[in-house]
Amino acid sequence: MTITGKGARRTRRSPQERRRQLLDLGRELAAEASLENVTIEKVAERAGVSRALIFHYFASKQDFHQAIVREQIALMVERTAPPDDVEDPIAMLSSSMEAYLDYVEEYADDYVGVLRGTLSADPALRQVVDEARLAMIRRILERVPVLGLEVTPAVQLAVQSWIAFVEDVVVRWVAEKDVTREQVHGILVGSLPALAGAASLVN
Amino acid sequence: MTITGKGARRTRRSPQERRRQLLDLGRELAAEASLENVTIEKVAERAGVSRALIFHYFASKQDFHQAIVREQIALMVERTAPPDDVEDPIAMLSSSMEAYLDYVEEYADDYVGVLRGTLSADPALRQVVDEARLAMIRRILERVPVLGLEVTPAVQLAVQSWIAFVEDVVVRWVAEKDVTREQVHGILVGSLPALAGAASLVN
Numbered sequence: 001m002t003i004t005g006k007g008a009r010r011t012r013r014s015p016q017e018r019r020r021q022l023l024d025l026g027r028e029l030a031a032e033a034s035l036e037n038v039t040i041e042k043v044a045e046r047a048g049v050s051r052a053l054i055f056h057y058f059a060s061k062q063d064f065h066q067a068i069v070r071e072q073i074a075l076m077v078e079r080t081a082p083p084d085d086v087e088d089p090i091a092m093l094s095s096s097m098e099a100y101l102d103y104v105e106e107y108a109d110d111y112v113g114v115l116r117g118t119l120s121a122d123p124a125l126r127q128v129v130d131e132a133r134l135a136m137i138r139r140i141l142e143r144v145p146v147l148g149l150e151v152t153p154a155v156q157l158a159v160q161s162w163i164a165f166v167e168d169v170v171v172r173w174v175a176e177k178d179v180t181r182e183q184v185h186g187i188l189v190g191s192l193p194a195l196a197g198a199a200s201l202v203n
Numbered sequence: 204m205t206i207t208g209k210g211a212r213r214t215r216r217s218p219q220e221r222r223r224q225l226l227d228l229g230r231e232l233a234a235e236a237s238l239e240n241v242t243i244e245k246v247a248e249r250a251g252v253s254r255a256l257i258f259h260y261f262a263s264k265q266d267f268h269q270a271i272v273r274e275q276i277a278l279m280v281e282r283t284a285p286p287d288d289v290e291d292p293i294a295m296l297s298s299s300m301e302a303y304l305d306y307v308e309e310y311a312d313d314y315v316g317v318l319r320g321t322l323s324a325d326p327a328l329r330q331v332v333d334e335a336r337l338a339m340i341r342r343i344l345e346r347v348p349v350l351g352l353e354v355t356p357a358v359q360l361a362v363q364s365w366i367a368f369v370e371d372v373v374v375r376w377v378a379e380k381d382v383t384r385e386q387v388h389g390i391l392v393g394s395l396p397a398l399a400g401a402a403s404l405v406n
Contacts, residue, residue, distance in 0.1 A: 120324075121323075121324040153381050153382045153386070154382055154386045154389070154390055157372060157375060157376070157381075157382055157387075157390060158372070158390055158394065160371070160375060161368050161371035161372045161375065162368065163371075164367045164368055164370070164371030165364050165365065165367055165368040165371075165398070167367070168363070168364035168366075168367030168368075169360060169361070169364045172360060172363060172364065173360070178356050178360075179356045179357055179360055183356070183357045183405050183406070184360075186357070186402075186404070186405035186406070187357055187360060187361055187401070187402050187405055190401035190402065190404060190405065191361065191398055191401050191402070193401075194397040194398055194400065194401035195368070195394055195397055195398065197397065198390070198393035198394050198396075198397035199389075199390050199393065199394070201389070201393060202386050202389035202390055202393065203386070203389070
């Protein structure tokens with residue numbers, strides 16, 4: 001590859017832009033199949049750069065994969081944010097859960113891998129996932145009073161652990177597919193008020 | 204140790220008895236603190252045998268620990284079996300959950316370790332835990348009709364994932380202790396009919 005004159009200006013990127021480009025390509029390759037599809041070779045080829053350049057931005061393939069998973073999880077938190085223009089808490093939850101299931105369907109392999117597979121053994125990724133859970137829990141707890149429930153320690157605990165229920169439902173659904181997406185959505189939306197309600201009865 | 208005449212008969216054990224003795228000692232040492240407390244040295248000392256003999260029964264310390272965890276999990280399944288003499292399903296569930304919380308309190312460190320810690324990365328132990336979950340799920344599903352609910356695929360999925368909810372509640376409770384044991388018990392007992400009920404409304 002010879003870089004001359006204008007061409008050089010067109011393809012020269014700031015380190016930040018280059019990192020972003022590599023991550024975007026990585027995410028793209030992951031979305032086509034799964035993280036295993038993201039090899040340094042393929043990314044180098046698509047980006048038109050050398051393998052060495054990629055290792056300038058990411059210490060190892062594992063490091064690159066980790067960065068991609070961080071992006072995926074950030075995307076999940078972003079997409080499942082409850083809509084601003086909906087006031088009914090159940091409609092809000094329903095909309096969030098649709099967005100969540102869209103995400104799950106798009107990134108099924110990697111998401112299940114992060115929750116249950118080899119990726120789940122990586123302490124750095126566990127922390128990323130825990131932070132995403134915390135963000136989602138915080139959002140829900142802010143809205144529990146709209147359901148007419150007091151946020152007691154028992155309700156708080158039940159809402160936190162509802163996330164574990166949701167993840168388990170989704171992991172089983174992806175593996176078995178013996179219920180429809182609509183049924184999964186119904187279970188997810190119905191389960192939160194059911195659990196919060198049951199916990200609110202605990203003295 | 205000199206073994207002669209009658210003494211030899213008293214302390215000679217069949218390989219099966221010896222293995223059992225070593226496992227029991229291992230469980231005992233684990234119950235005093237956690238699995239980390241179970242070193243080959245301590246077990247050898249308490250059993251009055253050589254380290255080499257222990258390695259005759261267990262290939263490695265990891266292998267020995269794995270066998271102890273299997274015993275612990277089997278104990279959990281055994282102890283949480285619903286009582287035969289109780290007919291009301293909620294009373295049955297309540298009694299199972301008391302037994303489960305007894306177990307959790309007794310083996311907190313190892314149980315949390317198996318569910319969330321380094322032990323959870325061990326595929327053989329994951330399988331042990333999965334089998335225990337299956338046994339518990341099967342027991343519950345057999346009794347769901349007593350609640351007046353049909354076991355639809357959605358109800359089945361919700362009951363399966365209720366186990367993930369229960370485990371998460373318990374892991375958080377052990378770590379934080381910001382609710383009482385009675386409150387945790389109330390959450391666990393209330394959550395199963397709440398989730399099964401919510402899932403039964405899904406078409």
